[in-house]
Amino acid sequence: MDRRQAIKWLGAAVAAAAVTESVLGAPKEPGALSIEGSGKIIGTDPVLNKQYVAGELWSLTLTPTQRIAAIALIDLILPPDDPANDKLASQLGVQDFIDEWISAPYVNCAADKPVITEGLDWIDAESAKRFQKKFTELAEVQKCQIADDICGKTPVKKEFKAYQNFFGRFRSLAAGGYYTTPQGMKDVGYVGNRPTLNFDGPTPEALKHLGLA
Amino acid sequence: MLVGVYGSNEGLENTPDSPNGTLLPPPKARAGELYVKKHIAKFGLPVIPIHRAVLSTRQDHVNFPKRLHPNNAKAQRILAEAMQARAACFWATDCGRGCSIKANYQSTTVHLPPALATGNLDILCNAHAREVTVGSDGKANGVIYIDKVTGQERAVKGRAVILAASSGETARILLNSKSNRFPSGVANSSGLVGKYIMDTVGASLGGSVPAFENLPVHNEEGAGTHVYIPWWLYKEASKLGFARGYHIEFGTGRRMPSLGTGGASPGYGKSYKEEVRQKYGAGIGFAGRGEMIPNKDSFCELDPTVKDKWGISVLRFNWKWSDHELKQAAHMQQTFHMIIEAIGGKPGNVSRTKEEAIASPGAIIHEVGGGIMGPDQRTSVTNQWNQCWDVPNLLLNDGSAFCSNADKNPTLTIMALAWRASDHLIEEMRKGNI
Known part of the structure; x- marks a missing residue:
């Protein structure tokens, strides 16, 4: 994912806040563009029709080791439904999006940065402690053992509480990155934003589903 | 048309x-809009196409x-x-x-x-207007602006000057246009420039609706908002504890995924993706947009010390909601809660206080007032044709001239009034009055 794409996402989050986002009551991810209360000026907007390369506007954060752990975790969270035809989420560049996000100077991004980097360091350290390997080298069942302890689906033990937040933030960013790609949109069942002559409204099946037909 | x-x-x-x-x-x-319509008809809430x-x-x-x-x-x-x-x-x-x-x-x-x-319009980009100039005859004769590229001061001349800089900036330009004739700012003999500023009253509440889960896949994008709920309680106004009213905009549907998509589901892997699919499009959000009554305590004025990078005084704002607006915002949230429950949904938390329920002043970006229209030079800034009483060839064609702010979003009304005012200006120019 390039810089321009990330800017588009940030822009989408802000523009949508006007009506749709507030009306749809989506999670409060947006707000990322708010400037820190310290009066510190971040800078001016980038030129939106220029193609920036990653790291050009601000330096990226993930180390090669963290990036490899991030890729393994992304693909664990978002496995393809049809491995023969779908790409892995990491092949779609979700880790690039996360790196871009945590590297940006905006308040929400900056708050996520230590959560994500420390969490990725921990997940490798925990893998070494339990299995003497890096997270990416673990078998699926071993990865799941670690993920199960912090994902929050079952009560999280006291010693893992600190990394529950990491997993939640990482999953939220990974999902945001993935579901906004064409494959992710198809995956979730989004079929809008296609030029059509007429807006047909709900299908008979949809009306029936809601008891309206 | x-x-x-x-x-x-x-x-x-x-x-x-x-x-x-x-x-x-x-x-x-x-689909979700029709579902809401069906389940709230019993409360007397109409769901109709929005404009x-x-x-x-x-x-x-x-x-x-x-x-x-x-x-x-x-x-x-x-x-x-x-x-x-x-x-x-x-x-x-x-x-x-x-x-x-x-x-x-x-x-x-x-x-x-x-x-x-047509060749009859010039647009000057990067021109930051500082003040309206007034000739010895008391008429507006142009605008001084800063060329933001060179930083130089420049001037344009005209038979008439129309300000439509958005109401805050229009008030700022008027207040900064000081002269011997207008020591407190041009067109400000009433002292009302910058006074009685308004925004729209806003409050919101969202929820999740199990009935919307696993809705058969179809295109629900359309063109933004399709329907809304107009103000419906005007016959019961005396019982509400607040004056005026509001309309409700709401959003449902399988809309374009964004950064928040999937954020609320637990776990990971196949079961997580299953749940994301199930819950996608099953959210609903309501936003109220209501009338604010203008009051003396909501105004802007020139800041005595702070200036922008061009050395031009900026505005500082004073704001006070009355109990009418605060109670209205709380009423909005209670209504949204009632609707979400009526459709079998799980509403989010209603704010603990009415002060928390209401959106921050300015947040709805329906800023109007500050150059209010009225029948009398002493109690208003412009006449019925958006002409400043003190300077008839100076018009305020943005939301400045609004002396009330109905629950309707103001843009189309601003445009209609500007059109009407411009037609009148042309007529006056033809007659030689301007």
């Missing part, structure tokens, strides 16, 4: 009908120009061409990011290009 607005005439009090043949057909309601400046069909370029500009062949031709240059909505891409096919009305794409093509 001029901009192209979709909607319908419902014959409801407080929701005036448009003249016959001017509204374009509204897009169909989405939006989007071409659901192309404008009637043969008849509309004749109705808009009778006996003016040139204006008819310009308008007919402009209407033909616009396509009907193709129900894709985000209206808020600009509409290259010109279905969504924006002055930048729809009306400025044909105006430029």
Whole structure:
């Protein structure tokens, strides 16, 4: 994912806040563009029709080791439904999006940065402690053992509480990155934003589903 | 007719009908919108098509120009061409990011290009207006501005000056236009420039609706908002504990995924993705937009010390909601809670206090007032034609002249008043009064 794409996402989050986002009551991810209360000026907007390369506007954060752990975790969270035809989420560049996000100077991004980097360091350290390997080298069942302890689906033990937040933030960013790609949109069942002559409204099946037909 | 607005005439009090043949057909309601409509009818809440400046069909370029500009062949031709240059909505891409096919009305794409093509319009970019200049005859004769590229001061001259800088900036320019004749700012003999500023009362509440889960896949994008709930309690106003009213906008549907998509589901892997699919599109959000009553304690004035980078004084704002607005915001949230429960949904938390329920002043970006219109030079800034009482060839054609702020979003009303004021200005110029 390039810089321009990330800017588009940030822009989408802000523009949508006007009506749709507030009306749809989506999670409060947006707000990322708010400037820190310290009066510190971040800078001016980038030129939106220029193609920036990653790291050009601000330096990226993930180390090669963290990036490899991030890729393994992304693909664990978002496995393809049809491995023969779908790409892995990491092949779609979700880790690039996360790196871009945590590297940006905006308040929400900056708050996520230590959560994500420390969490990725921990997940490798925990893998070494339990299995003497890096997270990416673990078998699926071993990865799941670690993920199960912090994902929050079952009560999280006291010693893992600190990394529950990491997993939640990482999953939220990974999902945001993935579901906004064409494959992710198809995956979730989004079929809008296609030029059509007429807006047909709900299908008979949809009306029936809601008891309206 | 001029901009192209979709909607319908419902014959409801407080929701005036448009003249016959001017509204374009509204897009169909989405599944969730119909579901809400069905389940809240028992409360007397109507769900009707909203009015939006989007071409659901192309404008009637043969008849509309004749109705808009009778006996003016040139204006008819310009308008007919402009209407033909616009396509009907193709129900894709985000209206808020600009509409290259010109279905969504924006002055930048729809009306400025044909105006430029006439050769009668010049647009000066990067021109930061500082003050309106007034001649020895007491009439406005131009504007001094800063060329933001060179930093140099420049001036333009004119027979009339129209400010439409958005109400805050318009007040700022007026207050900064000091002269011997107008020591407290041009057109400010009443002392009311910057006074009685208003925003819209806003409050919101969202929830999740199990009935919307696993809705059969179909295109629900459309053109932004399709339906809304107009103010419905005007017959019970005396029982509400607050004056005036509000309308409700709400959003449902399988809309374009964003950064928040999937954020609320637990776990990971296949089961996580299953749940994301199940919950996608099962959210609902309500936003109230209500009338604020102007008050003395909501005003802006020049900051005595802070200046912008060009050395021009900036505004500082004073704001106070009255109990009417605060109670209205709380009433909005209670209504949203009631609706979400009525459709079997799980509402989010209602704010603990009415002060927490109401959106921050300015947040709804419906800033109006500060140059209010009225019948008398002592109690208002402009007359019924948006002309400043003190300087009749100085017009305020943005929301400044609003002396009340109905629950309706102000843009289309601003445009209608500006058009009316401009027609009057031309007439006055023809008569030699200006």
